[in-house]
Amino acid sequence: MNAGVDDRRSTILRAVVEAYIDAAEPVGSAYLAALPGMRVSPATIRNEMSALEGEGYLHQPHTSAGRVPTEKGYRRYVDELMTSADPGPDRADQVQGFFAKAHQEIEELLSSTTRLLTRMTDLAAVVTGPSAHRARIVSVQLVALSSRTVVVVVVDANGSVEKRTIVWPGEADSGQLAEIGNAMTAHFRDREVRDVDSPPRFEDSELDKLGAYAFVAVREAVRDADRDGVFIEGTSRIAASFGAVETVRDVISILERHYLVVTLMRSLLSRGQGVAIGSEHGVSSLKECAVVVAPYSVDGVEVGTIGLIGPTRMNYASAIGVANLVSENLSRRLSEG
Amino acid sequence: MNAGVDDRRSTILRAVVEAYIDAAEPVGSAYLAALPGMRVSPATIRNEMSALEGEGYLHQPHTSAGRVPTEKGYRRYVDELMTSADPGPDRADQVQGFFAKAHQEIEELLSSTTRLLTRMTDLAAVVTGPSAHRARIVSVQLVALSSRTVVVVVVDANGSVEKRTIVWPGEADSGQLAEIGNAMTAHFRDREVRDVDSPPRFEDSELDKLGAYAFVAVREAVRDADRDGVFIEGTSRIAASFGAVETVRDVISILERHYLVVTLMRSLLSRGQGVAIGSEHGVSSLKECAVVVAPYSVDGVEVGTIGLIGPTRMNYASAIGVANLVSENLSRRLSEG
DNA sequence: TGTTAGCAATCAAGTCTACCGAGTGCCAAG
DNA sequence: CTTGGCACTCGGTAGACTTGATTGCTAACA
Structure with missing residues (x-):
């Protein structure tokens, strides 16, 4: 039970999550069986998926559809199954290049950092100014x-x-x-x-x-x-992430209330959580969203927060990787002087 | 031809625009004939509407539908047919009350003014800081x-x-x-x-x-x-105004580019226009939007801009009235000291 | 000459039906 | 324990049909 990350069932869960993140469509056994690493038949995969559904990791929108990850499924993916959040050398270069020629002024630095985050992840991004x-x-x-x-x-x-x-x-x-x-x-x-x-x-x-x-x-x-110091960018990406206008309205209207967003991010950080998925964070309007946070520090003291907000089927590896990468670079930059 | 605002045809055009602003649904002859002031039969109204369509003020989405105003129709409505943009004493009181206890700091004053505008009109609002x-x-x-x-x-x-x-x-x-x-x-x-x-x-x-x-x-x-000084609020109202997510995304992504919005508003003002409808302003992503602008001044010199952005079927009378009202109050407030 | 009632015509949207196909669950054989 | 086979389920699509809103036109009327 709950063996490791290498048993077949976990591999299948990971594949389902990744396929769903990719295509935003329910994932079926045939598709999974055709995957390079998969050495078993669709029937076997069906058995496993059925078990995963029983365990609460997957959900079937209707009988004749494939499976979709549940919040619990995403959670397990993020905690155990996800392949490294290392964003790779290209992105590391991109971030370093950005900070190398970034603006001096702290407000402009943070504001353009927020835009950088949005650009790199295609998610809505939040950066809170260093706590004064x-x-x-x-x-x-x-x-x-x-x-x-x-x-x-x-x-x-x-x-x-x-x-x-x-x-x-x-x-x-x-x-x-x-x-x-x-x-x-x-x-x-x-x-x-x-x-x-x-x-x-x-x-x-x-x-x-x-x-x-x-x-x-x-x-x-x-x-x-x-x-003063709350920077939010990429609101329009929210509109692109959800099909329903009501969801878009709800999410954006939360993003407009900066203090709410800041409170949410701080409370996540103080609980030591880097990722909140769906209803985990308790803000009901954001129940279809996931939030990724990372602190940044000046001279070793955590003073501010970086956040990414998007649909629960966001690319967690990329989001977490970029958040951490930017956080490190920003911390270094702010600790220089 | 193009007589006054009192001839029957103009009355009908006005009624169509107002009904459409109200209900966001094509307006038919039966509905108009039932209106209190209307003393003619649906058939007569149909004749007039047909003429209005010929003149380019109305458009029929399909044969068996009512009529919808065209941009030209809105334009004529705003220029000639609209009943007074006086927002009424309640709203005047509301605005005065707001400025009476508003914050000292110019940035916070402008930022909360933007929220006031959004609240009063249910539109996205923009206020640019006084040109330095x-x-x-x-x-x-x-x-x-x-x-x-x-x-x-x-x-x-x-x-x-x-x-x-x-x-x-x-x-x-x-x-x-x-x-x-x-x-x-x-x-x-x-x-x-x-x-x-x-x-x-x-x-x-x-x-x-x-x-x-x-x-x-x-x-x-x-x-x-x-x-620094560009304040935008009410982005989420955009999501509520349009049915299509793509439109929402396009419009919000323009609103995120502050300088673009500012340029647009300034160029409207410099051309002496207070309202731009649909494609009039030339920003293609905003072709389903109308923009209402009003300048505000400090000691008689125009230094900044108030703007409201919403769907072309916004309530122009209310939007223009509120923009002017707030502009006057803001000007007075900033000219005090 | 302008207005109106009447009426046929139009067409989006809703309903019903049939059907396809993706995907499952289960069973029996390997 | 795995797998092929197969019956079953059910959302989605397409077509046919109905409904209802609304028009344009015509002929009668004031």
Whole structure:
């Protein structure tokens, strides 16, 4: 029972899954028997498939049809049967080439990484920006837009820039603003974003009041930091993957709710899962989808997520391979500086 | 010929368009004759419809079907026959309420405005950020991320912040950086973004070299400024509007190419068109779509665009009304400060 | 002259039937 | 345990027929 990956039954399950991924049509015994590696007759394959159906790995849409993998079937395929997710040297080169001439700016880098993922897998791709919570603050500056409007600009060590526009309580004085900015920079410098808890204090009581006021903007600016960085591309591939418009609508409408997608990916990662198939992830609108996730890290710390979303009959080997490959390259790239 | 909007034939055309917008099904003479305002028999209506078909305003999918508006029919409807695009006091209140408690930050304001548009019209919505070319620069600062990495931060009068991360030629010295930043701020202050043409000069030859180097980053940062600000929401409504998955895929794949959408909207506006129907705009993948655009302005200068995209049988009155309403409110809001 | 009732004509879409064929399950022989 | 053979199932396709919506035309009418 549940022997290895080499027994005949498993081989047949693998062949069914791969054929179905390829052709999106129920797979019959005759087709399988004709496969190069297969040394048994259709009748034997039928027996095995019948057993696989009993075990819950396959499903028969109707009596006179071939078999289709169930979620459990895909799961077993991904966990045990799949041949290596190594994307091969061509793709490795492609990814390396991409990162070699990729843009400096982190946002543009991530956004074009998302497009790269979509292009390589033909799936919808998601990349979340590096979580800002652990990033260190490098500079805080206050700039007057007008006499009553001030923009607070916070730069962190990732090179992310967050800002908050506020109405200044009184006439904005550029000397004062500079002084507050310098004090803030000194105060927060090298502290992590999540440690922004109290404003710097000033001798001068007016400055102290203004400083406390500006501090609120700093806190809000860094609190929003994570919200910016979600990149999603390849939505149109979803339309190409499903025949039913309703499914397309449901899936796309989930993809439009970025925070939902991010939550989903994070929760998968935190449970140590790299792949969620069908209803495993619990989002009912995505029950016909599978999600592949991989974390990426900066200096060894996992800070962001790469995700691929497509139909359950996606090419898992390719998707997982590409996700990991891109994750490694992106991590390396972001850890350089 | 082409009398007014009050002759019977025009009334019938209007009724056909409105019925078709409503029900998405070919409209027959019996249905029209039963309409409250209609005082003639189905036979008469048939005669008129036949004439309208001859004039190119209507089309009959097949002999035993009712009539469907052609592009020309929609065009005439929008230009002459449509009843007022006034969205009514409820919606005006809704929009005012929205802007009353909307977010300060321009990006978030525009992004939630896009969602508002989608919600109110059930169409895909696009808002382009205020063109930065005419914005005045308020501040330029150089911040060291590490000894060899510097981020150049440019703040403009809209409150937009642009940045560019560069490798510094040498050890980054915070005193030098501050000096260059101050000189840049003084040099570019109140100049328009499009006028960023030459760096400030420094007495010190090393500073002058570094300044020229940093200037490149400033120019690149402001050149990219326009690229950020495109907000698109409601893609999933497209899936709900069309029956064919291919159409959905085509349209969404256009929506994914932001620059294409922006170009389309700008070119419509520059030709003074507020509505483009079907093939009028020349983007073949959108031939089953109509696009409604409205500019918005800051202090009387048109700086950005609002757009709505949906099927040709969208509710034009509502779409145009909402686009204009939101445009006015957004303009007012952005011109306040 | 414009309007209308009446009516035959048209044609998409639905229903019914027959049939084909892909694919199975099972049995008996190897 | 494997396999060939065979009856069986059932979705899908094709054709014939029906239904119903809608038209265009004609002739009568105001």
